[in-house]
Amino acid sequence: MKNKKIGLDLDGVLYPFAEIAHKVLKERHGFEWGLKDFWARELQVKYYEPEIKAIAQDSNTYCIEEIDPYIPVVLNQLVAMGNTIYYITARGKKHREVTEWWLTESGVPFIENLHLGKHHKAPIAKELGLDVFVDDRDFVVRQVGKVTLALRYYSKYMTEEAWRESEHGISSLGELIGMKL
């Protein structure tokens, strides 16, 4: 992929949010489910959804985990190939400082292209003229897929079954490098 505009979601794609949400809920409720087991149970995830959303908007959880060291390597290589990176997240605008700090520490490029408070990602993908957008959630991929190429990145928490069933998926961000658009 060369000279393209690449949009990335933060939580679940760059930031290992699923691990954190699972850890917080496990401590809070004392359940026994492991990471994959928890996220594989649809009803259970729905039941805890309000809490999961609250954790996603709690900046105290934004610096707990480090980035997968492979990700900055991939993103910097994409930039060396002439691509521009954009970060698009539903995190509130008041979380700019902590989010920029984490991105800077992570060594990823184009931190100035951070767009916060984007609960609906299709309009911003269109406005920026993104050539591709990567998100961890199915419904976001479907929505953004109406305006540009949207890919689902299978985060670590996905089960093998979900990995096989998901459409428009990539199993690693590194796949973007060789992709022909």
Ligand SMILES: [Mg+2]
């Ligand atoms: Mg996400």
